[in-house]
Amino acid sequence: MTASPQPHLPEAVLRPVRGHHAFEACVEQLATAIRLGVYPLGTTLPSERDLAVMLSVSRATLREAMAALREAGLVETRRGRGGGTVVTLKPRTPSARAAARVAPERRQDWLDALDFRRVVEPGAAYLAAHLPMTDVRRQQLERAYADVAAAARPAAHRQSDSRFHLTIAALSESSRLIEAVTSVQSTLHEMLLAIPVLDTNIAHSDRQHAALVKAILTGDAERARLVMEQHCDDTAALLRGLVG
Amino acid sequence: MTASPQPHLPEAVLRPVRGHHAFEACVEQLATAIRLGVYPLGTTLPSERDLAVMLSVSRATLREAMAALREAGLVETRRGRGGGTVVTLKPRTPSARAAARVAPERRQDWLDALDFRRVVEPGAAYLAAHLPMTDVRRQQLERAYADVAAAARPAAHRQSDSRFHLTIAALSESSRLIEAVTSVQSTLHEMLLAIPVLDTNIAHSDRQHAALVKAILTGDAERARLVMEQHCDDTAALLRGLVG
DNA sequence: TAAAAATGGTATGAACTCAGACCTTTGAAC
DNA sequence: GTTCAAAGGTCTGAGTTCATACCATTTTTA
Numbered sequence: 001m002t003a004s005p006q007p008h009l010p011e012a013v014l015r016p017v018r019g020h021h022a023f024e025a026c027v028e029q030l031a032t033a034i035r036l037g038v039y040p041l042g043t044t045l046p047s048e049r050d051l052a053v054m055l056s057v058s059r060a061t062l063r064e065a066m067a068a069l070r071e072a073g074l075v076e077t078r079r080g081r082g083g084g085t086v087v088t089l090k091p092r093t094p095s096a097r098a099a100a101r102v103a104p105e106r107r108q109d110w111l112d113a114l115d116f117r118r119v120v121e122p123g124a125a126y127l128a129a130h131l132p133m134t135d136v137r138r139q140q141l142e143r144a145y146a147d148v149a150a151a152a153r154p155a156a157h158r159q160s161d162s163r164f165h166l167t168i169a170a171l172s173e174s175s176r177l178i179e180a181v182t183s184v185q186s187t188l189h190e191m192l193l194a195i196p197v198l199d200t201n202i203a204h205s206d207r208q209h210a211a212l213v214k215a216i217l218t219g220d221a222e223r224a225r226l227v228m229e230q231h232c233d234d235t236a237a238l239l240r241g242l243v244g
Numbered sequence: 245m246t247a248s249p250q251p252h253l254p255e256a257v258l259r260p261v262r263g264h265h266a267f268e269a270c271v272e273q274l275a276t277a278i279r280l281g282v283y284p285l286g287t288t289l290p291s292e293r294d295l296a297v298m299l300s301v302s303r304a305t306l307r308e309a310m311a312a313l314r315e316a317g318l319v320e321t322r323r324g325r326g327g328g329t330v331v332t333l334k335p336r337t338p339s340a341r342a343a344a345r346v347a348p349e350r351r352q353d354w355l356d357a358l359d360f361r362r363v364v365e366p367g368a369a370y371l372a373a374h375l376p377m378t379d380v381r382r383q384q385l386e387r388a389y390a391d392v393a394a395a396a397r398p399a400a401h402r403q404s405d406s407r408f409h410l411t412i413a414a415l416s417e418s419s420r421l422i423e424a425v426t427s428v429q430s431t432l433h434e435m436l437l438a439i440p441v442l443d444t445n446i447a448h449s450d451r452q453h454a455a456l457v458k459a460i461l462t463g464d465a466e467r468a469r470l471v472m473e474q475h476c477d478d479t480a481a482l483l484r485g486l487v488g
Numbered sequence: 489t490a491a492a493a494a495t496g497g498t499a500t501g502a503a504c505t506c507a508g509a510c511c512t513t514t515g516a517a518c
Numbered sequence: 519g520t521t522c523a524a525a526g527g528t529c530t531g532a533g534t535t536c537a538t539a540c541c542a543t544t545t546t547t548a
Contacts, residue, residue, distance in 0.1 A: 008384055013410060013422070014273060014295075015273075016299060018262050029258060029259075033258060038258075054255075055259075056262070056263070057260075057261055112418050112419050115416075115418045119364060120367070127363075166257060167252070172359075178257070
């Protein structure tokens with residue numbers, strides 16, 4: 001008779017060592033970065049050699065990924081010095097579509113992302129507010145806030161909103177938190193593209209952003225977290241209605 | 245002139261698509277699960293075929309990982325029906341060792357883990373307390389708490405403490421939170437093995453565990469989070485002294 | 489006691505990934 | 519205008535990983 005472990009832990013703890021092939025993972029990461037507006041329309045990606053290093057992948061593999069992005073119409077490539085790969089994807093306008101028929105497992109992942117977000121984004125805001133505010137950091141935050149506040153059209157607003165949240169994560173200076181927020185924003189982006197934008201919601205969101213920036217700039221960590229929690233809750237309420 | 249993105253985001257967002265080879269990742273995950281006590285001494289791991297499926301890896305690759313674990317003395321394998329792979333690793337006793345000469349990048353990762361932990365573990369406790377408490381869930385929690393409270397020797401205490409925290413994460417029922425807590429506990433485990441155990445600390449920790457269990461069982465989510473935050477802060481203070 | 493079943497052990501060929509070298513194109517520097 | 523540098527494009531051989539089938543050992547079951 002061999003002993004058995006507590007039965008609930010193993011299944012919870014062991015998980016796929018990596019979802020898919022390296023080149024698919026590259027496509028996903030780059031496509032996400034482009035869609036979230038980390039590389040907005042018209043910007044040039046780093047060179048293939050640099051990207052390969054950043055993603056810890058061989059250039060051959062990275063090039064397969066680039067070919068896929070080109071194929072999908074997200075980027076265009078020009079050769080020669082000064083050439084490179086330029087983003088051609090226009091930010092999409094959120095609209096009610098397709099939200100009805102998502103696979104149940106996908107639906108589950110969406111709900112999980114909302115829960116996770118409510119933990120990590122307020123945590124990032126807290127940490128960001130906690131760290132000493134340098135000029136560079138202040139400028140990054142104010143620039144990101146200005147972008148989202150100034151965004152005229154819904155599509156542009158969606159991207160600058162992502163950038164705003166990613167910027168706060170970056171200000172936390174925690175590698176793991178940045179990764180967590182990036183992952184969550186990616187999923188969130190999918191969801192938000194599937195619901196119509198209401199001006200009311202955007203105005204409400206912008207007020208919360210303003211409060212968030214103020215709390216972070218004044219170093220009020222508790223308040224930053226609270227505001228971000230409320231912000232996440234409000235968005236989540238909207239989205240939970242969508243996915244049922 | 246091609247446009248440039250906001251300069252701070254790309255480096256923060258793009259990251260290695262996968263750290264190392266599949267078989268190394270398997271070794272890491274399994275070794276972590278064993279060291280953290282997910283599979284305690286004497287328990288049998290799932291069959292190679294099952295593990296391969298769980299980790300989304302071919303059996304050939306999984307077997308390489310098993311060979312490495314065998315090599316390292318963590319497990320032993322017997323053939324035939326009723327055979328399998330049994331954990332032979334005895335829990336190690338924490339002791340002051342080697343903590344002095346960790347690479348600076350590793351040190352950075354350790355500090356990052358402490359920050360991240362203070363975000364995700366309280367979040368997991370909050371969610372766990374928020375969900376309706378069924379009999380099964382209550383039993384899992386009480387069993388995990390009893391284990392850690394009853395642990396006589398420091399080595400056993402270390403493992404059951406990990407299991408306790410992982411159990412709370414599992415009770416949150418958020419896949420992403422479980423993954424985050426697992427990762428954090430793995431790093432934390434390394435750190436805790438490098439400091440001497442003080443009975444005072446253990447007693448203090450046990451009191452916090454008790455308060456945590458009570459808060460979760462009574463559905464007091466805010467309190468659960470607060471207690472867990474304090475718990476993380478206390479451990480972090482101990483450890484920051486060590487690496488700082 | 490014989491057969492079946494569950495386990496680890498072995499083998500093979502295809503596909504993916506890698507590191508590195510080299511080629512081609514194009515704009516910038518001189 | 520020539521040269522150089524920086525970018526994408528191509529090639530190759532070695533190492534990993536994969537899916538799949540089959541073998542060997544041991545316990546359980548009929």
